[in-house]
């Protein structure tokens with residue numbers, strides 16, 4: 307009790323809550339922009355090849371990628387504090403969710419699961435891209451034609467967008483004036499649209515594999 | 524709808540009887556027209572098992588004493604019709620609260636502690652003058668205050684909240700809803716700083732992760748989402764501008 311009184315500060319709790327919110331928002335922004343960059347392939351391979359040049363010209367690659375990595379780590383620590391860490395607590399939440407069969411409680415459980423999954427999958431994704439830096443049609447196409455990678459990307463995409471959609475919904479209901487049902491519908495549509503856009507982009511990238519004249523070289 | 528034969532699975536455990544073990548016990552009961560779970564349980568106790576422990580008082584969704592987990596969800600037993608449920612019904616006591624026995628829990632101590640922690644009474648330095656006319660209040664404001672006051676302290680929101688289940692000290696939406704009532708009451712002279720000190724933390728407003736079970740489960744349909752968001756925004760402002768630590 308003594309230690310708690312001495313160390314506890316409400317301001318800190320507030321700042322941590324805000325930091326979680328802001329890191330979350332920034333990552334949402336990043337992810338959506340990222341998916342639009344990927345979708346540039348729908349315009350054409352030239353557009354797609356333009357993206358890394360643009361990123362480098364404005365130092366978005368050199369500064370942006372490390373910044374995103376820091377953001378992800380920060381968000382993992384901040385949001386992760388909510389994850390029940392003792393086995394018994396996990397069991398309690400699982401049992402509670404099973405008993406209650408309540409939609410929003412389940413989405414929270416899935417948000418935790420997708421969050422952990424993203425942590426692992428995104429690390430692998432960043433590593434494969436950065437370790438062979440520069441992005442162009444032929445490298446990307448080659449990457450996604452290896453079939454486990456293709457599925458890997460689809461899983462990462464779905465986890466990421468689901469996590470983002472539910473995260474935004476939760477921020478909205480926690481702070482907001484929105485009607486929950488309406489907010490959730492709007493976000494569902496956005497999430498599905500971006501997942502669809504991402505999957506189509508992946509197929510288009512795949513279709514460019516081995517095709518010369520894709521501007522890849 | 525045709526009347527059915529109901530199968531009730533009821534949690535049995537009396538912590539005051541040494542050696543008693545928690546178990547589910549099955550009862551068979553013929554459904555009656557317009558039967559509520561209150562009627563069903565009373566019939567069981569009168570005709571089959573006088574040892575069954577459960578709470579009721581008003582039978583009209585006013586007193587809040589009959590909340591229990593009905594097929595896993597916290598609900599008022601007196602307000603729940605058997606015809607809205609499937610034939611097999613499971614009944615368990617509310618989690619979080621202290622178990623008295625079988626379906627009966629002690630919500631009273633929990634709510635009393637919560638009210639003490641929030642000092643849920645009007646704080647004022649004004650001397651009370653019994654001869655003076657009562658102060659006037661805007662009707663809209665009175666209605667807003669009344670909105671939170673409709674809470675019957677049944678505990679459904681607490682029992683449905685994942686955070687409350689994990690963190691014993693979490694003040695829960697019932698507490699935050701109560702606080703909102705004093706926050707908007709002009710007679711209460713506490714400053715935002717003082718409120719922030721009590722609930723501007725992980726055990727209060729920032730502990731809520733927004734699962735919204737409370738909002739979906741409150742039998743009085745108090746708009747708990749709006750109440751929680753309101754308190755959260757007020758506490759954000761108080762925390763950023765105030766002098767609290």
Ligand code: SF4
Nearest residue numbers: 684731732734735737
């Ligand atoms: S919104 Fe969820 S976490 Fe917050 S008080 Fe309600 S049930 Fe608990």
Ligand code: SF4
Nearest residue numbers: 674675677678680741
């Ligand atoms: S807020 Fe609603 S669910 Fe919670 S105790 Fe009050 S009446 Fe019951």
Ligand code: FES
Nearest residue numbers: 582586587589601
């Ligand atoms: S008996 Fe009073 S609320 Fe059900």
